[in-house]
Amino acid sequence: MSTNPPGQARRTPAPPKGTVGIGQPEPVASPVFRENAKKQLQNTLMRRNMKHATTTIRNKRLLRVAEVPNWDEVRAQGAGLKDRVARHLDYYLAMAEENLIKAGAQVHWAKDAQEANQIIVSLVKAKGVDEVVKIKSMATQEIEMNEALEAAGIAAWETDLAELIVQLGHDRPSHILVPAIHRNREEVREIFNREMGRYGTPPPKNMPNDPPVLAGAARVHLREKFLRAKVGISGGNMIIADTGTMVIVESEGNGRMCLTLPETLISVVGVEKIIPSFDDLEVFMKLLPRSSTAERMNPYTSMWSGVTPGDGPQEVHVVLVDNGRTKVLDDPEGRFVLRCIRCSACMNKCPVFERVGGHAYGSVYPGPIGIALTPLMRGIDSPIDKSLPFACTLCCACDDVCPVKIPLSDIIVHNRNRVADKKRHDIHPHLETTVMIPADWAFKKAKHFELVQKAVSIASGIAFKNKDYLGPMPWPASPWTRARDIPAPPVESFRSWWAKNRGGAK
């Protein structure tokens, strides 16, 4: 929540309480993933919306990918190029900065979310305006820029249709590409009818819940904002290092409006978003549209190098944001997540994400990429971040769809290791780590193992008498056995069978 000065009314609809950003001063408000997921699973409407949407886009992606004869080679090239950038990031950042400045852009560097927000607020204030139009961007979500602007008395108007639905709905995005994926057309109609008129042009009377009519209402509502805006804010899909060119990939044209009509443009971009050269665009312009919206090409892509005299904004800023990215880089096993081009193919494929939805993760980055990335960027101190690596069945479907071949499941397992290691070093004991102490002893030597097997065999003879399985058991076994039966162990272990039948043939 923003902290507006007393007596100052909010300019934009208030989002829910708490924070899901990266590098925020307050702790994350959400409880752990398991509890969030349980709550979200009760929402049958959300589950129906999610199932419909993710199934549609998954199937379409398959068609579009099958059209590219050398898809796997393009993926490998994309992965290689992004590795090159990550492993020589200082070199490419310096090159990008030099060429951006040469082209007339002003480059700013932000260590964290607070610094990025300070830079943006002061740039907007310097223009003497109290509103900005903005393009959907994960970087600005991550630093929770809208609330920082709101606290400074500046209204940030979301102009992407889905972000508009989320903003007007006092809601949070649940997907990095289709932020209102959890809403259906009837809910959108209700939100527009209730809220649009409070912040600008209202929707037409008796508006039906047809998507084209709803999109038309958004067109009219936002048009007046585009025409009067003096400052536009964007993220950036790519920065081309050797030409100092920024790239924005979009569908609706709201991006082009924000990039073209205002006098001042501020682009907020993560430091890893670089591609080495203009030539390399051929790789990413093939990978990104087909993996994200499952189209051969997205409707609009804009590229600009700094200031173009007489065309578009004559004051162009680029804010390069670290906010935890160098922490990710510092982890040689986790570093591969910095290849991510934010396409969302992994979440559309993920069986967990499809069912629980994006809000369960308590992070702006949900789904497989979210549980790989967030605990690396934000760390594993808070309960939610500790729980994220376990929001996964390790089915590895995400690995297959990632257009830049991020080993997502490996990194998720790596994050589990980090959480387990941390637990081991905690002052107060954990059940899991306590159980692992005798387990450690049992697996250390064959003699120990044999002894344990014998003991288990005797014990299970009693426990499983006349039973094939054990059902729910009291604590501490309750969390496990509530949802799983324990099958009766076989009468004879493999080791004793071997000793009996093959033991002599050693």
Added chain:
Amino acid sequence: MSSRDVILSRIRKALSDVPNLPPEKDIPLNWEYGKPLAMDDVLDTFTQMCLDYKAVVERVPVAEVPATITKLVTERQVKTFVVPAGLDQDWRKAAADGGAKLIEDDPPLSSPELNDIDGVITAARVGIADTGTIVLDHAPDQGRRALSLVPDLHICVILADQVVSDVPEAVQRLKPSIVAGNPLTWISGGSATSDIELSRVEGVHGPRKLLIILAE
């Protein structure tokens, strides 16, 4: 220490395990840039893919471009057109013959003024067959970016020899424009959104009608 220096030193510290080699040596990649995609007929594919995005495509001989412009303007009863400074004189005349009033962007029109204009006529720089994409590099025959954005109808004339098979070829052809500092706009069909239940809706903020004249 400036934030720039802090971030760069964090990066260097994080990468202490990376051998001190040029990037191309550290991660060697064997890739052929600018490769065309094999296809039966580049122009046929381009036309089909544009139609797939619900754009209107007119394939005509070069000599018939003006007559086609007149026809489109008459059919759609477009009243006002903004014309880029470098637009072909015959095309301008053709639009006027169709009954449209032509408005020059000199001095530059304000955004609200532009918003009151019905359409725009532009040339193009490159067409991509495999994806049905038109790329503008905003040279004088296409005008500044706002001209082909704010009006609701866009007539775009593209020459057959500007159309290439696939994205890699297009990127190579666009290089001189980027080196010259021009912005680029890649357009694939009209403006669209899939934000409500992932069902595609044509026409949001960009021009809702895209009419492509492919001149052979």
